[in-house]
Structures are given as structure tokens and as C-alpha cells.
Amino acid sequence: MKKTFPFHVPNKKPDRQLDSIRHEIKKYIARERRKALPEGADFWDFDCRMGSNQEEASALLVHEIPQKINQLAAEQVDSFYLEILAKPGFKASRKSDQ
Numbered sequence: 001m002k003k004t005f006p007f008h009v010p011n012k013k014p015d016r017q018l019d020s021i022r023h024e025i026k027k028y029i030a031r032e033r034r035k036a037l038p039e040g041a042d043f044w045d046f047d048c049r050m051g052s053n054q055e056e057a058s059a060l061l062v063h064e065i066p067q068k069i070n071q072l073a074a075e076q077v078d079s080f081y082l083e084i085l086a087k088p089g090f091k092a093s094r095k096s097d098q
Contacts, residue, residue, distance in 0.1 A: 001028050004053075006079040007072075018073055025065060025082065032086040045089030054081050 005021050007014060033044050050068050051057035060068060065082070072080050 001025075001082070001084045002054075003083075004079050004081045007076075008078060014073075018069070021069065022066060025084070028084065029062065032084075035086075038088045040090070041088030042091045043089045044086050047083075047085045047087060049081075049083040051081055052077060052079075054083075057081050057083060 005024075007017060007021075009017050012020070029046065032046070035044070037044070046062045048060050048062055048065060049057035050060055050065065052072075062084075069080070
């Protein structure tokens, strides 16, 4: 998902638009996690970038997205750019000390 989300939409109150944005992101992540894993992968991992526009987007973790959205909403920006790309994740193997 590579998308610019507007905070101000003519038909919606700002709080409802914020809820709509959060729901769309949550729905996208859940949909990606339901997809079949490639051979040898343990889970779906996500590369995320977020900023006021595509050029200024910086990397962040999936669980930091809601906090960053709240921060941008408090700053009363007009819109923000969000990029979430799914990739296969692999668990680190534990080596015994023998």
C-alpha cells in the first residue's frame, strides 16, 4: 500500500475520517497477513514509511503507525503519506551452547 491519506474530507467530521483511516490500515495489514506464506517463511513482516509526503517519509515499525497518525492529527496537517510493503519474515534460529 502506497497512499496519501487526507485528514479533511468535505462530507466527514475529522474524528470520523481519522477512524476511517485507522480502519483502512488495520484492514490492509490483516488482509496481507492472511495470504499464504512463501516456502520457508515464518511470518509476514512489513516495511513501513510515513511522512507528510513521499519524499519526506521515514521508516517506522507497524505498531508505531497509530501513534504517528495521532501525532500528525494533533499537528493539524492536511494529509500524510503511508507506505506499507509486506515481505516474508524469518525467525532467528536458536543455537545451543554445546
